[in-house]
Amino acid sequence: MSSADGIYFSQLPLRRFLREIVDGPFGSSLTSSHYSDEGARVVRLGNIGAAHFRGSDAVYIPHEYFRQLQRHEVKPGDLLIAGLGDERHPVGRACIAPEGLGPAIVKADCFRARLDERRVTHRFAAWALSSSLVSDQVAALSRGSTRTRINLDVAREIQIPVPSPEEQRRIADYLDAETARIDNLMQQARRGLTMLDERRSATVFNAVTGRDLAEKKKGSSLGWVDSLPESWPVIPLKWAAKIGSGHTPSRTRPEYWENCTIPWISLFDVGRMRNPRQERLSETTQKISELGVANSSACLHPAGTVVLSRTASVGFSTIMDADMAVSQHFVTWTSGERLSPEYLLYTLRAMWQYFESVQVGTTNVTVFMPDLNAIRVPVPPTNVQRSIVNRIRADANRIDALSDTFGSQIKLLTERRQALITAAVTGQVDVSTASERGIEA
Structure with missing residues (x-):
């Protein structure tokens, strides 16, 4: 059989082969509040790979609650279809529920299908649904921009080669x-x-602690490194750099958020700070106005100031490439003549153990200013x-x-x-x- 469009098999809608298809429990019927340490497995979107079941990140619900939701049950060999996707994980991809899964159900935005395998096998359907032929087709039928979604009606109409x-x-x-x-x-x-x-990471740590130097070492009083070159003094960081922070102007005062021209580092910028390749931040996601600065605790820090995230995502750092303000989720150090901003940046990156040891909280972690004021660092000659x-x-x-x-x-x-x-x-x-x-x- 030949085809001008490169498809050499007949294409038919999935519904022609369906014996049964169900989606996950709706809305509040199944949320993370129902999860338990053991029981029946909950199959989530992250478990559905391209013709491959991803078994990590397992969550469960109690067996008693599983029995109430048994209409959504998954058995080994069932076809699992993703009803929600993004650029990296296409909507419509599918895999097979593995042997040994145990009692299980699908969560919202996941579909469990059973086909007439005399005509279309689950194994082949999983590969077909994970192909670009199907993902392009499903993307055109789905709703959403950043994340695309399909419902059961759309899933039934997906055309697959047979x-x-x-x-x-x-x-x-x-x-x-x-x-x-x-x-x-x-x-x-x-x-x-x-x-x-x-x-x-090892290069940075060994360099800022002098471990890669053939210089005589001494024991270190710092908790994050055991020894340092004998000639390097250890001093409170605040002696060599001015410590600062920032603030968020009131959101209830619209006039504070008009004519915004001042670069303002917020949690939206932490993603770029996570990249170990970057040393400097030249632009910020958000800006604030001069009026907002004048009527809050925010202030303008000079270019060359080192900034570190201290809330939510703790311990990520960069150097300001221009005069900038920061939100209250950050701490800043403006170096004096004794301390290079670049050396300070890499020293802070080597101190991840310290920041882990002083952070407080579980979901919303933070490092309090007294712990940041107490930081001591080795300061070799410039x-x-x-x-x-x-x-x-x-x-x-x-x-x-x-x-x-x-x-x-x-x-x-x-x-x-x-x-x-x-x-x-x-x-x-x-x-x-x-x-x-x-x-x-």
Whole structure:
């Protein structure tokens, strides 16, 4: 069979093969407040990969409550379909509920389907629904912008390619084997990225603590490092840098939020501060007005000031590339002549153990100002500080280049994987020759 559009099998709506399809409990019928430490498994969106069940991040509900929701039950071998998706995790992707799952139900935005497997097998349907052919089609039918959603009616109308049952089995066997090879290569690349992240952290720590110097060491009184070069004094940070913070002008006064021209670091900027490659922040997500600054505890900090997040996401830092204000969720240090802002930045990044030890709270963690006022740091001579920063940057450049290589590999392998799935389920790949590549067909 040939086709001008590259699809070599007939396409039919999923409803033609459905014996049963259900979604998860509606609204307040199942929320995180119902979860327990053990019981029946709750299958959530994060568990539904592209033809692969992701077993991590398991949550449960009590068996008694499971019995009340048994209409939504999942059994091993059932077809699981994602009713909600985003750019990285397409809506409509599907997988098979694994053996050993135990008692389970689907959560909202997840569908459990059972097909007439004499005509379409669950294994093949999972691959077909995870193909670009179907994800592009579903995206056009779905609602939403950032996250797209479909309901059961839309799911029933999804068009899938339908080869013969024997061809379905060959395609599924082929994709199981080929994607496993690709997944193994991606896993190796991700391990490489993890090792580079560890090397980056070790480089920073060893440099700012003098561990990589052939200088005589002394015991350290700091809780986050055991020894330091003997010639390096340890002083309260506030002796070498002016400590500060910020504020949020009143949201109930609209005039404070008009004509906003002053860069203002808020929690919206922490995402960029998490990136270990960045040293400086040149633009902020939000700005405030001069009137807002004048009528609040906010103030303008000069360019070169080091800023650290102390609430919610604790311990992330950067250097202001221009005069900026900050919200109350941050602490700032404006260095004097004795301390390089870049050296201070990397010292704060090496102190993650300290920030973990003094943060308070569980969901909304924070580090209080007295603990930040109490920070002490090693302060080598300024020429040594410059040398430390240069060594960190030189090694970071090498790490960045290797990280980019691994990132490109993962991107290409991801695209290859998706293209292979689509080509196989549409008949563009002749899987009948799979045995020649060591794949049983």
